[in-house]
Amino acid sequence: MSDFEAELRAVPEKRYHHLHPFNLRMHAGELSEQELRRWILNRFHYQRHIPIKDALIMAKLETPELRRMWLRRIQDHDGAAEGEGGIERWLRLGEAAGLRRELLLSGEGVLPGVRLAVEGYVNLCRLGSPLEAVAASLTELFAPDLMRTRIDAFEKHYRWIDPDGLRYFRIRVDQGRQDSGEALALVLDWARDRADQERAIAALSYKCDVLWALLDAVDRGGS
Numbered sequence: 001m002s003d004f005e006a007e008l009r010a011v012p013e014k015r016y017h018h019l020h021p022f023n024l025r026m027h028a029g030e031l032s033e034q035e036l037r038r039w040i041l042n043r044f045h046y047q048r049h050i051p052i053k054d055a056l057i058m059a060k061l062e063t064p065e066l067r068r069m070w071l072r073r074i075q076d077h078d079g080a081a082e083g084e085g086g087i088e089r090w091l092r093l094g095e096a097a098g099l100r101r102e103l104l105l106s107g108e109g110v111l112p113g114v115r116l117a118v119e120g121y122v123n124l125c126r127l128g129s130p131l132e133a134v135a136a137s138l139t140e141l142f143a144p145d146l147m148r149t150r151i152d153a154f155e156k157h158y159r160w161i162d163p164d165g166l167r168y169f170r171i172r173v174d175q176g177r178q179d180s181g182e183a184l185a186l187v188l189d190w191a192r193d194r195a196d197q198e199r200a201i202a203a204l205s206y207k208c209d210v211l212w213a214l215l216d217a218v219d220r221g222g223s
């Protein structure tokens, strides 16, 4: 592993939201039903913006090979047809937890801090270079392990949620591995000099801040 790759991996190791107190409480089974519903509703705001930020990235990619790779990400979330894809599966997670899909789709109850955090990520992808935008997605190197921990925690501690609702996470484990493997190869290829490497590390650090700030807002609650 190159020094640069080790440096990249070290960023989420120390700052990814697997360390956030809200996630630690989730995994320990300490969240109330209300807190878990608040997380699902607010995280939907993040989920529905992922294909939007991916479309902004795709518009900057200059070859058919790269655009095909990125198009798959959009389809993972939006599905190839009505009733398919990650966004639909997240809506079903909401329903399994007693949240009507109309409520999630309305955006009602999304906390101001969550809106700002998500806007920050979308704007990084809108305004940044392809290298920065792809580097920011590398938090996904750590997401599959976190999802496995989350699935175990839900099955053990939150049995009031229908296990069918967990399909989003089950499918996402492999998707996240593929996404992060492809993104890492691109970042290692594109970041040729030290200035580029530093920009990639800064973008990944910023993305860790986005996820952390999102959970800070959910943890604090309000509204």
Ligand SMILES: O=C(O)c1cc(C(=O)O)c2c(n1)C(=O)C(=O)c1cc(C(=O)O)[nH]c1-2
Binding pocket: 050, 136, 137, 138, 139, 140, 143, 146, 172, 211
């Ligand atoms: O539940 C999580 O902890 C988590 C984290 C992340 C992440 O690290 O950004 C993503 C997801 N989930 C996720 O479901 C997802 O589709 C996703 C896409 C991306 C991205 O930056 O392109 N991150 C994430």
